Amino acid sequence: MFKLKGIAAVATAIAMLLPISAQASDKSYKLVLAAESGDRNSVNGKAVASWASMIKEKSKGRMKVNVFYQGELGGQQEMFDQLVKGNIHMMLTWPQTSYDKRIVVNYIPYLVLDWDDAIKSYGQDGWLRKLMDPVYKDIGLKYFGPFPEGFGGIGTKGRYATSFEKAKGIKVRSQPIFPLPQTVQAMGFEAVPIDWAEVYTSIQTGVVDGDSSNVIYWDYEYFRDQLNYFVQSSHNFASYSLLMNGATWEKMDAEDRGIIESAAQAVIEQQFKNAKAEDDKWVAAAQKAGIKYIVPNAQEKGAWVERVRKTVWPQIEKELSPEIMTQVRANASTPK
Template sequence: MSKIDTPKSKSVFSKTGFVSLVTGLVATGALMAGSAQAVTLKMATDSGAKGSPAGNTLENWAELIEKNSAGDIDVKVFYQNELGSQNEVFDLHVAGDVDVMLNWPMTSYDKRIGVIYTPYMTLSWDEALKAYSPGGWVNNMLGGIYSDIGLKFFGPWPEGFNGVATRGKYATSIAEAEGLKVRTMTVFPAPQTMQALGYQTAAIDWGEVYTSLQTGVVDGEAGNVIYWDYEYFRDLLDYYVRSKHFFMTGVLSMNQDSFDELTEAQQKVVADAANEVMMTQFKAAKEQDQHYVAEAEKAGMKYFELTDEQIKEFARAAREKVWPLMDQEIGSEIMDTIRANATPL
């Protein structure tokens, strides 16, 4: 006879036991329901190692999310090159394999993203921060463009005005740039901008820049604020000229599908944390940039801040040659907004 047929076995299932069983099942169900709401987010940056300003922002963002969600959201952080090249990681972000990102946007999905790389839109810190801050005219344009490619735009992560770092020779005018070949970002209109300023160019992914400089493929690097050239290439480069052709900023964003899968409370935690690290960077960016100017000079790099007239020479050339190309690539409606708001020359 099987155990289930034994009278004694049936009597063990008393009323008290039944209540205990039901109570246990309810508690287990509640725990399962609670755990069903917990999520893991994959967070990455395409530029910035652990301990860099970008890397520190990623860590702070992740910590704020985990803390303010009371452990309901777990965040896995990945730094530059850990998930691939700049283009590859942005691909993963659009596809939803990277949920949250601090990115320097690629234009392969929508050339309008190139609006962030419009040369000489603004010429001063005050103008740039106003344009890129929440409610600013550049900020508003970027939000709509990111939405169209399936990304939730939280806001910019400003670094400052970029320049050209070179070896052996430097240029403070279009004429002096002749014969210098520099690395540019692999996005439109970065090569076109440097060509307008008199340089020869090679569009090279960030992960290959050191080797390209070391082997003489290029004479310099023309895509970044001084931090990156100091931190990664100070043993190879001698000069840094603050040409101000782009106001460099990363973007804090989230895959829209990943965002939509969160509860309202979880969405608020992620968005509030993004806003906090963004505003921290807005306050710190200028001082941070000046700190690395001083560090670069201490390391032996010669730094040049251009005069207003030198900047205007570059700006006129870039606006004359590059802005019409941008009309074709990103549309006259966006460019008309830029023309209406850009710093007068």
């Protein structure tokens, strides 16, 4: 894996990768773009490759983008750190909350409850987009928008659960990002925060009984020989973010910014069109492969929604400003 040593090499090369000045649109750029997860053949991998290709085409070759896929530049937190520092210029990632707890808004459980609400909230003119823009700016990042995948679930082997009571004793991996471990814990599972690169081995060796909070694609594509069940709990809406280092962005002139942003928006718009169909495709593929796909009934899901909002939302409120939480409560989906 291309880890700290590789990151250091990227950092050393930054002076050569970026122009001294970007006062006119005749400068050449070589930028580093990374996907936190997904190989080159995954949806994420194809998305970053498309972003890079469009930037090169729109700039007539002045702006070249070196693309790195999952694991090639390190782990989730490490890569996000390098994005903030400017050693990675652009990234498709689940943003870490280590720099600003307000990023927790991305991960509020049971915030939206169906696809219509998700598209309305996360879309270009959605309230969440408007809420998150200034948060990323304060960290020193340019936010282009969300890259939605769909609703997360619980993939397990041996047994599954659709209620708090039945979940007792089932250990599931959780992304090490607040409040995702707290969410699956509130649902009754035992949450074990593990970095993505270590999930397969952890399931294989019994450290955990499964994975949580990912859309079914990831559990099918990477763990289908280990998992028997996928419960569509839909406790989180899985959405990556397209981000750019703010200092790099500020050095560019309006034309070059426009090239990068228009390409990012094209990627985002395409994903919004494709996300549900893509998720449905992998549900069918998982079922064909022998993974039992379970959708909790309205009563079971309602009980989880009530328990999680009652338990986890107050924890989130302590990390956010009253103004943000007021907006969250005003715009959150109402259980049907």
